[in-house]
Amino acid sequence: MKSRITPYLQSAPAMLWLGLFFIVPLVAIVSISLMTGNPIDGYTLTWNFSIFPDVLDQYSPQLGRSFLYGGISTLLALVAMYPVAYWIAFHGGRRKSLFLFLLLLPFLVSFIIRILTWQFILSDEGILLGTLKSIGILGDDAHILSTPTAVITGLTYDALPWMALPIYVALEKIDRDLVEAAGDLYASGYQQFRRVILPLSAPGVYAGILLVGITNVGDYLSAQILGGPSTTMIGNIIQTQYVQNGDYPVASALSMMLMLALLVCVFVYARVFGTRTIQEYS
Amino acid sequence: MTQPRFSRRQVVKGAAGALAGLGLAQFIAACGLPGTKDTGWEAGFDWSDWWKRQRRHDELNIASWPLYIDTENGKHPSLQKFAKQTGIDVKYSPVIQDNAAFFSQISPVLQNGQSIGYDVIVMSNGWQLTQLMQNRWLIPLDHSRLPNFKKYAGTVATDLGYDPHLTYCAVWQAGATAIAYDERQVDGPVDSLEILFDPKYKGKVGMLSDPDELGTVGLLALGIEPETSTYADWKKSAALLTKQRDQGIVRQYYDNGYIKALQDGDLAVTQAYSGDIFQANHSGYPHLKFVIPREGGVLWRDNSVIPYHAANPVDALEWINFYYDPEIQAIIEDWVNYISPVPAAKPIIANQLEDPVVADSPLIFPSEEELARLKEYPMTETLETHEKWVGLFDPIIQS
Numbered sequence: 181m182k183s184r185i186t187p188y189l190q191s192a193p194a195m196l197w198l199g200l201f202f203i204v205p206l207v208a209i210v211s212i213s214l215m216t217g218n219p220i221d222g223y224t225l226t227w228n229f230s231i232f233p234d235v236l237d238q239y240s241p242q243l244g245r246s247f248l249y250g251g252i253s254t255l256l257a258l259v260a261m262y263p264v265a266y267w268i269a270f271h272g273g274r275r276k277s278l279f280l281f282l283l284l285l286p287f288l289v290s291f292i293i294r295i296l297t298w299q300f301i302l303s304d305e306g307i308l309l310g311t312l313k314s315i316g317i318l319g320d321d322a323h324i325l326s327t328p329t330a331v332i333t334g335l336t337y338d339a340l341p342w343m344a345l346p347i348y349v350a351l352e353k354i355d356r357d358l359v360e361a362a363g364d365l366y367a368s369g370y371q372q373f374r375r376v377i378l379p380l381s382a383p384g385v386y387a388g389i390l391l392v393g394i395t396n397v398g399d400y401l402s403a404q405i406l407g408g409p410s411t412t413m414i415g416n417i418i419q420t421q422y423v424q425n426g427d428y429p430v431a432s433a434l435s436m437m438l439m440l441a442l443l444v445c446v447f448v449y450a451r452v453f454g455t456r457t458i459q460e461y462s
Numbered sequence: 463m464t465q466p467r468f469s470r471r472q473v474v475k476g477a478a479g480a481l482a483g484l485g486l487a488q489f490i491a492a493c494g495l496p497g498t499k500d501t502g503w504e505a506g507f508d509w510s511d512w513w514k515r516q517r518r519h520d521e522l523n524i525a526s527w528p529l530y531i532d533t534e535n536g537k538h539p540s541l542q543k544f545a546k547q548t549g550i551d552v553k554y555s556p557v558i559q560d561n562a563a564f565f566s567q568i569s570p571v572l573q574n575g576q577s578i579g580y581d582v583i584v585m586s587n588g589w590q591l592t593q594l595m596q597n598r599w600l601i602p603l604d605h606s607r608l609p610n611f612k613k614y615a616g617t618v619a620t621d622l623g624y625d626p627h628l629t630y631c632a633v634w635q636a637g638a639t640a641i642a643y644d645e646r647q648v649d650g651p652v653d654s655l656e657i658l659f660d661p662k663y664k665g666k667v668g669m670l671s672d673p674d675e676l677g678t679v680g681l682l683a684l685g686i687e688p689e690t691s692t693y694a695d696w697k698k699s700a701a702l703l704t705k706q707r708d709q710g711i712v713r714q715y716y717d718n719g720y721i722k723a724l725q726d727g728d729l730a731v732t733q734a735y736s737g738d739i740f741q742a743n744h745s746g747y748p749h750l751k752f753v754i755p756r757e758g759g760v761l762w763r764d765n766s767v768i769p770y771h772a773a774n775p776v777d778a779l780e781w782i783n784f785y786y787d788p789e790i791q792a793i794i795e796d797w798v799n800y801i802s803p804v805p806a807a808k809p810i811i812a813n814q815l816e817d818p819v820v821a822d823s824p825l826i827f828p829s830e831e832e833l834a835r836l837k838e839y840p841m842t843e844t845l846e847t848h849e850k851w852v853g854l855f856d857p858i859i860q861s
Contacts, residue, residue, distance in 0.1 A: 212495065215494065215495065217494075217495075217497070218497070218845055218849075219497060219498060219845070220497050220498050220499050220597075220845055221497040221499055222494060222495055222496045222497030222498075222499070223494060223495040223497075224494040225494060241861075242860070299719075299722070300726075303723075303726040303727070303728050304726065304727055304728045305726060305727040305728075306726065321664075321665065321666075323665060323713075323728070325713075325714075325723075325728060326665075326713045326714040326728075405719070407714070408712075408713060408714045409707050409712045409713070409714060409715060409861060410707075410861050412860040412861060416860055417860055420856065420860060422566075423562055423563050423566050424562040424852075424856075425849075425852060425856075426566065428495065
């Protein structure tokens with residue numbers, strides 16, 4: 181008897197956690213998305229499944245754009261931060277912690293302030309464009325703010341530490357003897373990196389991509405502050421529908437669609453690169 | 463492990479049991495989110511009798527917008543005077559940044575029949591204020607306790623299309639929405655909304671992301687009177703604004719951020735609020751010009767209202783009455799720089815406070831002819847018309 185109950189008791193905290201913070205909100209969102217009504221008369225559950233094709237039809241440009249911006253910014257952050265994490269892990273020496281701290285330092289400033297700073301940097305007559313215009317590299321009416329470039333810049337910038345940290349941890353954990361052994365077996369520097377270090381850091385890259393990708397696809401502040409007339413992301417729509425229009429079913433349905441689409445992406449990604457690498461190498 | 467691990471089936475069964483325990487099944491079955499209907503005071507309630515029984519509590523909680531009251535070294539002289547004269551202990555919270563966001567915060571509380579903790583809130587005329595009135599979530603004002611309002615309120619405060627009998631609203635400040643331009647980038651003078659649609663300023667035109675502001679400027683540009691406009695007119699306005707966006711003329715649909723973009727030189731011309739431009743003019747940006755174009759502008763008001771269940775309604779009236787005193791209004795207006803509801807504050811600002819720049823500014827004390835050129839937003843009295851309106855203009859702003 182005891183042996184039958186014990187595992188349940190042992191897993192109770194985890195189950196409770198999952199139930200409270202995952203299942204309950206999820207069921208709430210699903211059921212709200214299937215309701216119809218309005219803020220004045222209230223919403224009732226009518227199992228309105230047609231809301232999903234409806235919102236998909238209406239908001240597919242914004243949904244697609246979110247994945248595009250999210251994907252590009254994630255890749256850019258990866259390309260930018262892998263070398264940094266590599267350098268700190270392998271060449272940081274005794275000052276590793278200092279370098280990590282410096283990397284994180286700008287991120288102690290509030291998120292909003294950091295985005296607004298980009299508004300300042302990228303403004304038409306600002307320090308970047310103003311300079312390029314005065315030396316004639318850019319035309320007078322060139323602008324970056326209010327374009328997709330500005331939104332992706334904001335998304336990428338904000339992702340940097342979240343990409344760097346997991347990669348750094350993975351690189352840091354690599355047994356240096358393995359690298360040395362590769363060298364002893366006449367692997368060139370490139371081969372050591374390609375055949376030993378890169379595969380061993382894969383779990384970190386995987387974690388970084390998930391962490392950044394999921395956050396960035398759902399982001400709305402970057403588009404709101406740095407974007408223009410045609411850079412609206414799905415997060416902006418969800419926010420407007422929920423806060424401005426009180427249209428909870430549409431907001432919930434969009435959140436569901438976003439979650440499902442992300443799940444599909446994560447699943448495909450895990451199938452192609454992810455779990456195999458993690459199981460093999462970690 | 464000596465005992466068998468969990469099988470997947472067991473986990474699922476356990477989870478299902480836990481779910482049932484949490485009552486989710488009932489939740490789904492009885493599902494629904496209550497509406498705001500019939501959650502306010504009962505129709506026909508005798509407010510004059512109620513007011514007779516109310517007493518002062520010497521406490522007052524005000525919710526307002528940031529930078530919207532005279533401020534000196536972090537203190538508010540007008541409020542300090544009020545506290546000293548009346549003995550009322552005032553707590554002033556500049557917590558409102560957006561009508562819709564604030565409404566969505568207070569709405570669940572009012573819906574539950576509870577107090578939101580404020581005795582006075584400042585709301586702009588628009589859908590959220592209309593909702594507050596229609597839901598009977600506001601306490602009707604007792605004008606017998608507002609002698610200063612009766613004596614000093616100008617037409618800006620007494621001629622309200624959205625509250626014609628002044629049942630709930632005592633204007634805190636008003637303002638004009640029209641256009642502002644950067645003299646260095648635009649050959650002035652500008653006198654028409656046509657400039658907002660001029661391809662010459664492609665990528666340098668700012669529009670407002672508030673659907674009321676955006677839709678109304680489209681109507682004005684087409685020469686349509688907003689207050690009496692019909693759904694067919696709204697569609698024309700939406701078509702005009704869609705074309706403007708698709709031609710690449712609009713740089714961005716801004717909230718209050720337009721003022722920074724204009725100051726930075728990112729915008730040549732933009733929809734703008736009067737007070738912002740006045741303040742910019744006197745803080746290092748004299749080249750920004752505000753004009754009410756010949757097609758007209760919009761006059762909006764931010765209103766002090768008393769939410770239902772407020773704990774200190776009499777103290778709230780004392781405050782409203784206090785700020786309609788021209789001496790006090792002068793102190794507030796000289797700092798806030800929007801359009802004052804009390805014309806009698808003008809000579810006091812000019813003579814006693816010796817600030818002719820404010821007193822003589824048509825942006826702060828507009829003449830009657832100028833006021834006549836300012837219109838109200840189209841009336842959206844029912845949810846259906848409101849949804850039609852945002853259904854037309856939201857997709858333009860968030861494309």
